[in-house]
Amino acid sequence: MNTKSMVTILGVTYGFIGILPLFIGDSSILMRILTMILIWSVVASCWDLIMGYAGIFSFGQVAFYVIGAYSSAILSVSLGVSPILSIFLAGIITAAIGVIIGLPCLKLAGPYIALVTFAFQLALEPFLKGPLGKAIGSGGSRGIISVPPIHFFGMNFSSSELVPFFYFAFVLTLICSAVIVVILKSHWGTAFLALKDSEDFAASLGVSAFKYKLLVFGITSFITGLFGAIYVHYVGILSTRMLSMEVFTVLLIMIVVGGIGQYPGVVLGAVFTVTANELLRPMGIYRLLIMGGLVVVVVLLLPDGVTGLIKKISDLRLRKKERHPVEMRGSGEMKESGETQGSTL
Amino acid sequence: MFIEIIEVIISGLLNGSVYALMAIGLALVYGVTKAFNFAYGSFYTMGGYFAWTLLVSLGVKGGYYTVFLTAIPFLFVVGFFLEKVLISPLRKRSDWQMKAMMLTLGLSLFLDIGYIATFGPRLKSLPDIVEGTIDIGPFAFMNQDIVIFILSITGLLCFAWVLNNTRVGMAVQAVAQNPIGAQIVGIPKDRVFAATFAISTIMVGIGGILLSQKNFVNPQASTGIMIKAWVITAFGGMGSIKGSLYAALIIGMLEAFVGYYLGMIHIEVAVLTLLLITLAFRPQGLMGRE
Numbered sequence: 001m002n003t004k005s006m007v008t009i010l011g012v013t014y015g016f017i018g019i020l021p022l023f024i025g026d027s028s029i030l031m032r033i034l035t036m037i038l039i040w041s042v043v044a045s046c047w048d049l050i051m052g053y054a055g056i057f058s059f060g061q062v063a064f065y066v067i068g069a070y071s072s073a074i075l076s077v078s079l080g081v082s083p084i085l086s087i088f089l090a091g092i093i094t095a096a097i098g099v100i101i102g103l104p105c106l107k108l109a110g111p112y113i114a115l116v117t118f119a120f121q122l123a124l125e126p127f128l129k130g131p132l133g134k135a136i137g138s139g140g141s142r143g144i145i146s147v148p149p150i151h152f153f154g155m156n157f158s159s160s161e162l163v164p165f166f167y168f169a170f171v172l173t174l175i176c177s178a179v180i181v182v183i184l185k186s187h188w189g190t191a192f193l194a195l196k197d198s199e200d201f202a203a204s205l206g207v208s209a210f211k212y213k214l215l216v217f218g219i220t221s222f223i224t225g226l227f228g229a230i231y232v233h234y235v236g237i238l239s240t241r242m243l244s245m246e247v248f249t250v251l252l253i254m255i256v257v258g259g260i261g262q263y264p265g266v267v268l269g270a271v272f273t274v275t276a277n278e279l280l281r282p283m284g285i286y287r288l289l290i291m292g293g294l295v296v297v298v299v300l301l302l303p304d305g306v307t308g309l310i311k312k313i314s315d316l317r318l319r320k321k322e323r324h325p326v327e328m329r330g331s332g333e334m335k336e337s338g339e340t341q342g343s344t345l
Numbered sequence: 346m347f348i349e350i351i352e353v354i355i356s357g358l359l360n361g362s363v364y365a366l367m368a369i370g371l372a373l374v375y376g377v378t379k380a381f382n383f384a385y386g387s388f389y390t391m392g393g394y395f396a397w398t399l400l401v402s403l404g405v406k407g408g409y410y411t412v413f414l415t416a417i418p419f420l421f422v423v424g425f426f427l428e429k430v431l432i433s434p435l436r437k438r439s440d441w442q443m444k445a446m447m448l449t450l451g452l453s454l455f456l457d458i459g460y461i462a463t464f465g466p467r468l469k470s471l472p473d474i475v476e477g478t479i480d481i482g483p484f485a486f487m488n489q490d491i492v493i494f495i496l497s498i499t500g501l502l503c504f505a506w507v508l509n510n511t512r513v514g515m516a517v518q519a520v521a522q523n524p525i526g527a528q529i530v531g532i533p534k535d536r537v538f539a540a541t542f543a544i545s546t547i548m549v550g551i552g553g554i555l556l557s558q559k560n561f562v563n564p565q566a567s568t569g570i571m572i573k574a575w576v577i578t579a580f581g582g583m584g585s586i587k588g589s590l591y592a593a594l595i596i597g598m599l600e601a602f603v604g605y606y607l608g609m610i611h612i613e614v615a616v617l618t619l620l621l622i623t624l625a626f627r628p629q630g631l632m633g634r635e
Binding site: 051057104107108110111112114115116118119120122123126127129130245249252253255256260261285286288289291292293294295296299300303 | 375381431434435438440442443444446447448450451452453454455456457458459461462568569572575576579610611613614616617620621624625628
């Protein structure tokens with residue numbers, strides 16, 4: 001996807017989300033949904049960056065999110081660090097852990113990485129509940145209650161004041177999305193794609209797998225940890241329930257619906273998934289049944305997600321347009337310029 | 346003290362033998378089809394619920410004989426059709442491995458929640474396969490343990506025999522070595538993929554029937570079992586059946602000792618640490634080829 005349509009889709013989606021609070025600011029349920037859409041869209045975008053673009057089967061995204069949340073909560077509750085500082089420290093801690101997890105993954109082939117990162121998530125829960133976790137202040141199986149809200153410029157940003165928090169998250173979301181777009185369109189993004197398509201060939205061109213793989217682990221876990229941290233200051237309580245398969249699957253649906261490696265698609269996936277998840281909530285246990293079935297059906301029927309569908313439709317329209325003579329001239333020029341390029345080479 | 350250690354070793358040996366059965370099924374399906382099956386653990390639970398439905402809910406005649414005689418065809422059909430309907434349409438795409446992972450992850454959640462919706466969230470207990478104990482000197486062996494051990498080893502031997510001596514087994518090996526070459530000499534590749542998936546489903550399902558007698562049928566056990574089977578395959582070396590067997594016994598022992606001396610909560614951390622250390626120093630596993 002080219003930069004222009006990427007920025008357009010992102011701008012329209014976030015612009016629409018951004019003006020919604022002006023109309024629905026009074027409804028706390030809708031505001032909560034909107035805020036969660038922002039948080040999840042960035043976390044899912046990071047997953048898309050590492051899995052869809054860099055081709056690393058990292059299944060530790062939820063674990064990084066929870067590490068970010070716990071680091072910030074522990075820093076602000078046990079050590080009394082100001083939340084606005086602890087959020088960034090949490091991002092840095094998560095990035096460091098992400099790089100440490102990334103190191104053994106450099107040597108491993110695809111599915112092994114999925115195994116290691118997924119097992120890392122599974123081992124995190126007993127660690128946080130056990131004596132080691134209690135020693136660093138995770139609160140054991142009780143979790144951490146009364147995490148202080150973010151406070152600066154004389155304003156509180158928490159779940160009691162939804163609209164200010166929404167705009168706080170909104171600004172961070174815009175910054176992080178811009179960072180992701182810049183990364184994807186810079187030579188870093190090209191290097192990620194090259195490593196994904198053929199690691200040996202990329203290495204022969206001087207692309208360092210070591211550097212770029214650690215880089216992608218570091219960046220995605222930093223942003224994920226950051227959003228985990230703002231989430232914990234938003235809701236105010238934290239327990240290991242965040243590590244459940246449910247959260248993992250919801251995140252998976254976002255990326256599956258949006259399309260893997262089709263960047264802004266995952267943002268649309270997040271909008272769809274968070275809304276659907278809330279709408280299905282009255283159905284109890286059948287909600288998860290539907291969510292699981294949805295993953296299977298979407299992967300089978302729409303392998304590139306919504307983005308793939310949109311592309312297919314626009315391809316059909318292009319083909320129809322090609323029958324018009326005016327459009328034919330356009331494609332003829334393209335061909336000519338292609339030929340001249342070929343001769344100069 | 347000495348007796349306790351012997352008991353821990355026996356428990357490790359028992360778990361290890363069933364783990365071997367399940368891990369080798371997983372090594373097979375990954376080695377041949379290259380599909381990373383996240384729903385593998387859900388078939389373990391499926392085996393448990395199948396036995397529970399027949400034995401407790403319906404109360405069929407013949408006990409475990411009927412269960413095994415019906416479970417093998419049932420699991421084969423389930424595995425075969427799931428591969429045909431869900432995995433094989435994905436194979437046309439270049440990034441199908443990632444798609445297959447995501448699909449099986451969704452399938453796993455679907456099945457696990459489906460079990461809870463159908464059978465309720467409570468654990469179900471299966472009747473013992475045989476009653477009583479045997480006393481040898483100061484040790485008391487449960488007959489059930491001995492039968493489970495013998496059955497899982499028999500399952501492994503049957504599998505090795507099928508793989509090495511039948512036409513199906515040789516076709517499976519040929520596809521694992523070179524899918525295109527196998528197709529050229531007239532081996533129906535797609536059917537072999539489906540059959541392999543089905544055989545691995547049988548192996549893990551039987552493992553579920555055997556181990557659920559001791560650990561209850563638990564709708565939330567699937568992920569743990571899947572990870573355990575993966576850790577064993579990775580630890581033993583992908584594609585090495587002998588490696589998987591040793592790795593399964595080592596991990597069974599490790600679990601038994603860690604669980605006995607440090608507490609059950611540390612098992613997962615210990616297993617993961619072992620995996621990370623192995624992969625850091627020997628990425629191809631204990632007996633895997635370079």
